[in-house]
Amino acid sequence: MDAFVELSAELTGFSVEELRSTGLVEQYRALADGASEAEVIQLWYTGVWRGAVPAERAYAEGLAWKAIGVAPPGTAGPGFGSWEHRPRRSAR
Template sequence: MIINKILNVDDYYYDVFMAISGTLTGFSANELQSTGLAETYYKHILGQIETATFLEFLNVSKSILENSFSQDQLRNAIQSEIMADPGMQDMSNNIITMWYLGTWEGTYVNELSYKESLVWNVMHAHPPGAKQPGFKSWAVQPVNSNS
């Protein structure tokens, strides 16, 4: 799998972070970028844990991404090389939680992280008190509604 540049960010590991984030969350790199939080999350992780720990995770991720040529290979490699290692699994769980809920170890990353959490897209909802759905939105039947 090829890791492409997403932005003009010179940090090579940023590209790996975005690629593995997309794989772990099931969202494309563009969808993750559209939250406006990609660089913020990357820098937040660098400020929260030892750089060497994060780089080890990113190097393992890079190897997995480069050596997986199908989705099955990718899933199996993540399972055996990341999820089987408690430290790597904790890191991946924190990254998934950060994207989906906007938190790192139980604390919101910033004021935007709640509003732009991926959970709202998954639920086809809006974050209460932060982003309103729009005028007359109550007249539109909810997605997957049986009524």
């Protein structure tokens, strides 16, 4: 049982597996010791910890972007013309 990951999953709406796949669990556990819920969510969603981005990966793995279904700007090229297609998470 990993209390930090369990709590993070509960707060973020992303599964333990999704969180582990970011490769950031250990770093975030160390950072977020004693943090508020809002701080833990902000860290996972935006990669920002108390006014700074601790690592490139923190930005690249931001859950807000995963919730929308796109890569954060400047981290991945989905391919020429991919922007013309209906978004994957389209309701229609």
